Amino acid sequence: MCNIHPRALIGRRTALGGVFGAVTQRVAGHLEASAEPAGARTLAARQRFFGADLIDPETGAVRADQVVLSWVGCTTFALAIGGSVLLLDAWVPRFTSSGYVPATAQDLADLHPEAIFIGHGHFDHAGDAGRIAQACGAVVHGSAEHCAAIRAQVTDPSFPTVELGDADTLIGARHDFTVGNVAVTAIRHLHSAPTAPDRSDPAAPFFPIPDLRAMVTHPPTLDGVLHSLPRLRDQEGGVLLYQFRVPGFTLTWHDSAGPLTEKAPHVFDVLSGLAPTDVQIGAIQGFNQITNGLRDPRRYIESLRPTLFVPSHHDNWLPGVTSQAARYDVPLRTELARLTPAQRPELRTMHDPTDYVRPQRLTFAL
Template structure:
C-alpha cells in the first residue's frame, strides 16, 4: 500500500506512468475506440488513436454516483458500481466489461459500499491499474481480487490499491495529495462523513423529500440477466469510510471539480457508522472552505437523513464549497430509481428556506441567492452516458485574485 499526504507525508511515486504508456501507442484497438466514443461522445474521441480531447474536461454518468472522467485526455473512473448491470445493455446502456474496454488509468473510490465499489477489483485486476481508497476499503479490494482470481475472472490475485487515509483515522485529520494525474491535474483527498440519519434540525425549516419512483419504469425497462462483480467490502469496516476528492487542473483558470459520493451531517458531525462530534463536522466544513475555489461540484443529492432533514446536508456542502455548478449524483440507490425530480423539487425549496442571515449558526444555514450554484439536474436513466463537456479556458472559471493558490494543490 502506498500513501501520500500533504503536511509531511511521503508522495506517491510513479502516478502517471501508466497513462503515458496507455495513450502513447496508436492506433488503438477497435474496442477502446468504441468504448471511449460510447462514454465520452464520438466528437470528443480520436477515431484512430482512441485519445480523448486533451483540451476539455469531460464527465459521463455511469449510474448512481459513478462517473467516467476524462481530464484533458486522462481517463479515470470515479466509483465502479453499475446499477442494473446485465449481460447486455438495457436500462443501463452498457455492460461492466465496457468499463474494461474504456481502459482508464486509475480508479478512485468514494467508499466501500457495494453501490460504489462493486466491479473495482475486476476492472483493476484485468487492466493492472491502481485503485485509490481508504485503507479499510483497500483490504476489501485484496479479498475481492483473491476471489476473482480463484474464479478465473482476473489474471492476478492482488490489485494495486493505494491507501488514501489510514485505518481508523478521524475525518479531516489527514489531507492527502494524489499525483496520479500530474502534470495535468492535482488531486486533494481527505476522509469526510458518510451520510446518516440524525434528529430533525430545530434551527431551520425543512422541506420534505418524497422518495417516489415512476411506476412505469419496470414496464419500460424489463429486467435482464444480471452480471456484475460484487465487492466483499460492503458490510466490512471500509463500507462507510468515505473519501472526498477535489481535482484542480494545472493552468487554464485552475478549473476545479469536487466529487463526493456521499453527503454527511456536518452540524452534528455524525456518519452512518458513528457520531464523531460537532467539532469534527466543523473541521470538515472549514477544510472544504479552504480548498481552491470549486467550479463544479459532483455531489451526492441523497443523504440517509433525508427523512428528517430533507436536502439540508446537500445545501450545507454547497455552502462550504460555493461551486458555480452543482450536479446531483447518487441516484438509483437510496434514492429510488426515477425519483430524481422529487429530490430536485425539495432541493430548490430547501435553498429558499436557507435565506435568513439571522439564523443560528449562519455558517451552515445561510446561503444567499447570489451564491447559489447553477443546478444542472440529472435524471436516470435518460442522462446516462451523455457527456458533460467543460472548457477549462472559459472565462467563467476564472478565479478571484489571491485565491487561486489557496489549499493543498498549489
Template sequence: MSLRLLPFLLSLALVAGCSRSEGVDGAAPGGNLGDVPAAQWQPLPLAPAVSAEVQAARDRILGPGATDPATVKLWWYGVSSFIASAGGHLFLFDAWESVGLQEDYVPIGREELAAIQPEAILIGHGHFDHAADAGYVAGHTGAALVAGQTVCNTARERAAQLGAMAAFPCLVLGSRESPGPGGLQSLRLWRDLPPLQVLQHIHSAVDPSDLLTGGLPLIFVPQVLSYLEHLNTDPQEIAGFLQALTDDGLVGQPQGGTWAYHLRVGDFSLLWHDSTGPIGDEEPEGPAIQAALGGFPGCVDVQVGAIVGFGMVTSGLRDSTLYVASAHPQLFIPSHHDAWAPVLGGGAAAYETQWRNALASLEHPPELDYLRDPLDYMVPRVFRVADPRWKEVMPGSACE
C-alpha cells in the same frame, strides 16, 4: 448486464489479452505495486497510448475525442458513478454497474467500463452501490485504484473470484479513523496534473434527534415503473448483487472511510463526492469539513455531489445543501438521486422541485445542471478548461 452487444465483448476480451500488459506482469505504470500508502505513491505517467481496439471501444461508448486535453468531461452512468476525462486522462469516479432488482436501466455496465480501459478508479466509499465493480474493472485493466484499505481488500478478493488477474496498485487513502473526518491529503496521482486534494468527510446518517430539533423527513413519490420494466431475472447477477450488499458494512460509516476528490486542470476545478453527511457546527468534525470544502486551492468551479442519503429520513436535504453552501461552486450537478433502488432511489424527478428550492434558499446559489434518469445517462458534460468563467471566484467563497 446479462446481454451485451458483440462489439463490446470483443473489446473487453482484447483489453484483457493485449492491453496494459505491464499490469499483468506486476508493477503498474509509475512503478506502483500492491497496496501503496499515499505518501509512497509514485505519480502515474502521461496518458498511455491505447490499442486500436480500446480506442474503438472508447469512440463507440463515449464518442470521438473523449480524452481531449482541452476539456474536462463527465459521463454519468448511475448513482454517483461517472466516467471522467481530464488533462487527457480517462478515469472513473466510483465503479458500480447499477444492477440489482433491475438491469439494463443504465445503458452500460462493467464490461464497457473495462473495455474503455480507465487509468484509475477513484472511490468515494466502499458500499456496494459505489465500489462493487472496482475489482472487476481493475482486475481486467490494471487500473490504479484510489480508496480506503477495506475497499482495496474487497476489490482484490472480488477480482480473484472473477478470474480478473491483471495486477493493479491501490493508493491507500486510510480508514474510517485515519486520517479522520476533516483530514485533507494532497496527492500527485498523475505526473502531469496538479495534486489531487482528497478530503475525508462523513457518510450520510440517520439521526432521530434531528426530529426533536426541527428536522423533517424528505417526502417524495418514488418512481417504481422502471423496476418493473427492467426487472432482473438473471440468477447469477442477482447472486452477485446479494454478495456485495454487505461490502464495507452495508450501512453506516464505511470502514474504509468516506472521501471527496478535488481535481484541478488549468483554471478549472472539479469537486466530486458520493455522500453527504451531517457537517453542521454542532457536529464534532463539522466545522473542519466545512472549512476544507470552502478552502480548496483553485476554488470549486463544478461540484458533483450526492443529494440523497440516509439523512433525508430525519433532516431532509439539510446536509446536502450545507455541502453546496460550504463549497461555493459556480455550477452544481446532483447525483445519487436516480432510480437505483426501490424507494430509497426515488428517481431524479421525485426530488427536483425540492432540490431547486433548497438551492434557491442559499445566499449565493450556484447554477444547476439537474441530471435526470434515464435521459442523462452517458450524455457528456463538457467543460472547456480555458473558459474565462473559471477565473471568476464565486461570491462568498474564501478559497484562493
C-alpha cells in the same frame, strides 16, 4: 480541529446488507482484458462516453483542452480530464433491474481508465471496481479498507492500489497527490446518516415515493443478482471526497453527504479551504433526508461554493427503495434558494434514464 475517532462512524452497511449478509461469497466472472487505448474496443468506448470529436482516432487519446463526464448511474462517472481517463466510483446498477443504465462493467473496463477513485466501499459504489481494475490495470485509490475489499473481489488482485488513510484516519484529514497531469486532493468526511430533526434549520423532511416501473421494464437477470448479492455485505470503509484540478478547471466530487453539522462541523472549514470549485458533483440522496431533507447536501454546497452544481445518487438504481431523479428537483431547488446569491450555484439537473452516458451534458472547455 476536533479529534473524532472514525470507528464509530464507519462500517455502516446499507439496509439491504443485513438481509443478505449470510449469502456465500461468489467470485464474479472475469471481464475481458482491456486493450491499450488504441485498441478498437477502447476507441469505441471512449468515443461513446466522451464524444467522438474528443478522441484521437489513431491513439485513443482524449483531448486535454476539454473536461468530460459521463454518468453511469448512482455516483459512478467516467471522467476525461487533463488527458487522463478516470473512474469516479465503479459500479453499474443491475441488482433489482438490469439494463436501466445503458452500460456494463465491461464498457467501463474498455475505457482503459488510468485510475479508479472510490468514495466509499458500499456495493453501489465499489461493486465492480475489482473486475474493472483487473481487466485494465487501473490504479485503485481509496482507504486501506476500500483497497483490501476491492482486491478480495477477484482471484488475481495484481492491480496497484493507493491507500489514502485507513479506519483510524481522523475525519477531516487531507491527502494531496497527482495522477498524470491532474492534481488531486482527498478529504476524509462522513457517510449520510439519520440525525434528530434540526429545529434551527428550515429544510423540510423529504422522502420520494418509490418507483417500481424500472423492475417491470428492465427486470433483473440472474447474473446481475448473483454478482450483487455477495457485495451487499461490503463495508463502508470510510468516506472520501475528491477534488481534481487542472489549469483553468476544478472539479469536486463526493458520493455521500454526511451530517457534518452534528458530527464533524470542522470539516466545513476544511472544505471551504479547498481551491475554488468550478463544478461540484454531489450526492443528494441520503439517510438524513427523512428527518432533515436536503440540508446536508446544501451545507456541502455552502462550503464548497461551486459555480455549477450537479446532483447525483438520486436516481432509481434500486426500484422499490429509490425513485427517479426528477422527484428531487423541487426540494433541491428549494434548498439552493436558501443560499445567498454569492453562494448559489447554477444547477444542472441529471435525470434518469435519459442522462445516462450522455457526455454532452457535462462537457467543459478549458
